[in-house]
Amino acid sequence: MGSESIVHDRSTRASWAQYTAFGLRITSELKLPELVLSASEAAEDVIIRQADLTAWSDQLEQTNYVIQGERFMLQIPGTAIFAVREGREIEVCPYPGADMDTVRLFLLGSCMGVLLMQRRILPIHGSSVVIGGKAYAFVGESGAGKSTLAAAFRQAGYPMASDDVIAVKAAASGPIVYPAYPQQKLRMSSLLQLESLQGNKHVRPQKHRLVLTSGHPALPQYGELLKLIGEWNKYAVPTVDEFYNEPIPLGGVFELVAEPSSQLPAVTEQPLNVLGCLHTLLLHTYRRGTIARMGLGEWHFETAARMARKVEGWRLLRVSSVFTVSELVERVLDIIHKEENSYGSHECSQGSLPRHVQ
Incomplete structure (x- = not known):
């Protein structure tokens, strides 16, 4: 189906839900409780519908995904x-x-990542939080601690803009982050470690404190957290009260970077030049x-x-055997405040900080 079918079907979508995520207005036949409902009556940017795609089953069994021009077909065995x-x-x-x-999980992850690229919006794999009127991205390999660090900032009162997929568009004034949706995916170990931070000077008093019930993490206002079947020992943590939902530089x-060596300090910082940031x-x-x-x-590129x-850009090396989130x-x-103090709040607000020595 092409754009003609999208227009033809518009009258049948009156009862479909309207959402916003990644800076897009989404009309969906499937209920997507993770997303923020939209009150806008503007035309949608994206349509999500159910369809019979079983004719592609044999071909997808060989490769799991097929690309034909602007169409991306993906199969998750046993799922969809x-x-x-x-x-x-x-x-x-x-x-x-x-x-x-x-x-x-796959619709809002892999599929949305592909859709963003089709719209020429760069999806960065990581988490982002809002500090001083800007979004800062935490990236790294699996297990590096990016979601845990974002959750610690959330506990400290800094809103979260995205987890897992950070949608960034290259604008003339500089890159703009379009927030995802108010949910984090956290491992049980991270939930337990974050609970231990209560009382840390960077952690604000929680209106709804994280508690552990019968060995399972729970938030009182949401009940038992949902364990994500497609993720290894991860739970869906709603972040409605700490979510920033406006485009931001x-x-x-x-x-x-998690290092196994104990010869290093617990946390070591390295500024990145332009080439390092590009990489x-x-x-x-x-x-x-x-x-x-x-x-x-x-x-x-x-x-x-x-x-x-x-x-x-900065690289933060941490010792993997030590829980270093408070120090991070x-x-x-400290790094952000030094940058602001060095170059002035006006330059910071314009996104024009001088770079590190090239």
């Missing part, structure tokens, strides 16, 4: 077949008996393995290069 087209439409074909929480990127953005692009097959290699010239919070705040 998805079709993402032209940055405008996602079709979903759940398998019989599929867990719908898992269907939405990207102020900087922190790459977290970090390219490396930590969400689902970057699909970029070349989508024919977006040149766009990907040019977009990341434009962003690298506009934002600051202090170090990040």
